[in-house]
């Protein structure tokens with residue numbers, strides 16, 4: 001395990017590149033997996049460019065077979081998946097949060113920690129301005145139950161109806177992208193999908209969610225999907241374990257009442 005020396009005050013994530021490049025250059029790993037965070041993507045792209053290999057982005061799963069690695073990853077904003085077999089090493093992959101389960105280690109050992117000096121890059125990135133992001137209020141990837149709202153919710157004040165259901169179930173509230181980025185009714189970290197969160201909850205209840213692939217790609221690993229939509233042909237029903245083709249404004253109070261009745 002390598003631990004990079006704390007960079008000097010004012011360094012940006014880009015400034016870590018030379019240190020990481022030196023490590024990759026010395027150790028010559030066959031596979032490099034990087035978290036698909038904003039910083040991770042940045043580092044992944046730069047390493048790929050310097051190594052003259054292509055990065056496999058948004059990897060969902062991979063198999064290491066005798067004849068090499070095959071990775072399944074998303075393309076076209078989650079509209080499709082591609083199976084890729086890189087022909088050259090090293091293989092660089094970015095992996096989104098929530099895609100892999102951590103496995104219990106049989107005989108855990110304390111790894112040897114090797115300290116790496118921080119290499120000051122010749123050309124440093126310059127921070128011009130800093131703006132605060134709103135505080136993150138939820139980590140949907142860890143939620144066990146999720147009540148997800150779509151544009152079938154007609155008014156912002158109706159969110160309280162779904163919040164009541166979520167409270168009864170001990171669930172987190174989530175939404176589709178239009179409710180967050182379009183209408184601004186819920187913060188960004190609450191929307192599910194290709195450009196939002198991936199969830200692995202036991203239960204997902206979609207209320208007025210149509211089921212476009214950019215959204216449903218984020219719920220493929222949910223154990224039980226329940227969909228409420230007044231359009232019986234809504235695509236979400238193809239993926240749902242239980243579907244209720246009805247007006248959510250009628251279903252919601254009935255659901256809450258049924259749960260309360262036990």
Ligand SMILES: Cc1cc2nc3c(=O)[nH]c(=O)nc-3n(C[C@H](O)[C@H](O)[C@H](O)COP(=O)(O)OP(=O)(O)OC[C@H]3O[C@@H](n4cnc5c(N)ncnc54)[C@H](O)[C@@H]3O)c2cc1C
Pocket residue numbers: 077149150151152153175176177178179191192193194195196207208209210211212213214215228229230231234246247248249
């Ligand atoms: C590059 C790109 C990335 C994207 N990334 C994401 C992403 O990460 N996450 C995401 O969610 N979207 C994403 N989108 C948007 C996505 O394509 C869809 O537009 C979006 O998911 C649709 O949201 P929705 O289901 O809430 O709305 P709509 O598609 O408008 O569906 C609303 C549904 O509500 C139903 N309805 C209406 N009234 C009622 C009622 N009273 N009772 C019951 N049902 C009702 C309707 O029948 C309809 O099916 C992305 C799009 C692009 C192009």
